[in-house]
Amino acid sequence: MSVKGDHLKDEGSRLQVTAAGATAGLISRFVIAPLDVVKIRLQLQTHSLSDPRSHRDLQGGPIYKGTLRTMRQILASEGVTGLWKGNVPAELMYVCYSAVQFVTYRTTTQLLRAALGGEGAGGGGAGGGALPQSAESFIAGAAGGAAATAATYPLDLLRTRFAAQGNDRVYGSLRRAVLQIRRDEGLRGFFRGLGPGLAQIVPYMGVFFAVYETLRPHLSGLDLPFGSGGAVAGTVASVLAKTGTFPLDLVRKRIQVQGPTRRRYVHKNIPEYKGTVGAVRTILRQEGLRGLYRGLTVSLVKAAPASAVTMWTYERALLFYTGLAERWEQSL
Template identity: 75%
Template sequence: MSSSLKDEGSRLQVVAAGATAGLISRFVIAPLDVVKIRLQLQTHSLSDPVSHRNLYGGPIYKGTFQTIRQIAQQEGITGLWKGNIPAELLYICYSAVQFTTYRQTTLLLQRIAGGESRLPQSVESFVAGGSAGALATAATYPLDLLRTRFAAQGNDRVYSSLPRALATIHRDEGIRGFYRGLGPGLAQIVPFMGMFFAVYETLRVPLGSFSLPFSSGDAVAGVLASVVAKTGSFPLDLIRKRIQVQGPTRGRYVHKNIPEYRGTVATMRAILQKEGFRGLYRGLTVSLFKAAPASAVTIWTYERALRFYIAMGEKPEHEI
């Protein structure tokens, strides 16, 4: 039986494996995700002297480990898992939609092209990966926004619970409030997932033949693919986070001085003017730190969970 991500298992088995991978991956990297969001929302100059708080009353974070320590000291160890409930729901749903769409799109492309005229693997993977990422992002975006807002909360909580957050956003901002930043989100995810799957599929087979300590060739391929894709698309991820916390609660998060932004291009222009080019890459280091274990755990868990579900179930379906 082939070990490819895209030609194994029934639809239900693929969904279950994707959801399992997302659940476990999210829990492992949750603290790094909170740190990344806090750094992305920070607008002070990177050359400012180290201080615990700025003039607006918000904390100033310097580096990944200092930020982890500061959050743990000021908000308790549970502060590193803020937003974990909507994030777990996000990762489960996102992974399930992503892997299912990727598999079905790839099979559809193969049927359309057919036989010897099939598309090059890199093109096929880019199209399928970009389509899967776009659909998964749009379908789960409200959960992504909620994850960001909960992670941005300090000790003075903006939302006391997930139901309260849903009710408050709907009341004060309407349905559109749940989709703030969707534009840069989609603009980011299509090239990100396209590059990710293209690099992953290119490296998976050659690296799979190596016997590596503490890891598999699939996991290493996933790490390298994620690093390349994340670096290329990171500014759009930062812009998305800045837009997600806009609205009537903008001044109530742990960073009290988040500027008012309107639109992707205007936000990028404002960041470049006030914070410079480096401002578009706040949190990149921890993001890459996060990408490595997240991708490795996701891919490793997905493929083994899929094999387990196949072994427990019936013969895979091969039709779309």
């Protein structure tokens, strides 16, 4: 049977899936790093040029407007390296996240099929009580996202804090950041915002994989760029999932920079929030509904290439590693 005819979660050994997921995360992160920094800066901004209320607080930090203008402003004030701030913890996070996500996704699918006696998603729920493909993919995707988020959350928090600091460096290095957070905030400091993070990632990854697995078979036979429908399916799935869960992602970012260093980042006027619900209420009261969607445009722009590169690289990396294993076995 052709490898392309199988689902991602059925292909390769656990080691091969882990290696392919890590490779996909590493390459994807490097490609979209500048857009990620821009997104974080916009999410942390509590004022904008188009909001007349912002003019009362111009000393709170730089005012960013639009993806390209924000990128140019960062380049002008912080140099090229400003667009890759937080890239070291982010690279570590993406590698670990992708590996944990794909392994958990594959393992959860196998457990579901073993428990329900189903052979796969193709039967639409028929055959031994197997779940429909969309339900199976949703559960496996949500489990993979939750496990990966919890396992790599300290790296996510460090990524956000480094991306949020301007020329006034809050942390001199990754090691010093870890030691300083541990000393001043304790172990709980590394998990600020984990609640909204899990609340966001479960529906996000569930919807992403459900849409992806539904679209990919229909697109696989088309003559598309890169020779696969995986990139297009990944892009559509990511855009739909990201739009629906974006407010929780913004709240997570705002909570991640709480603590004793809150007023030292590039945006020095970030309010103090009391929990997820309190953060949502404060944002709605001070910034309106629009405040929950700051940075959505660049987030969608980022999500498309990130997911496309991730899924495209994952499929080809998995083919490479499985082929490498086959050649190794033949040589023995």
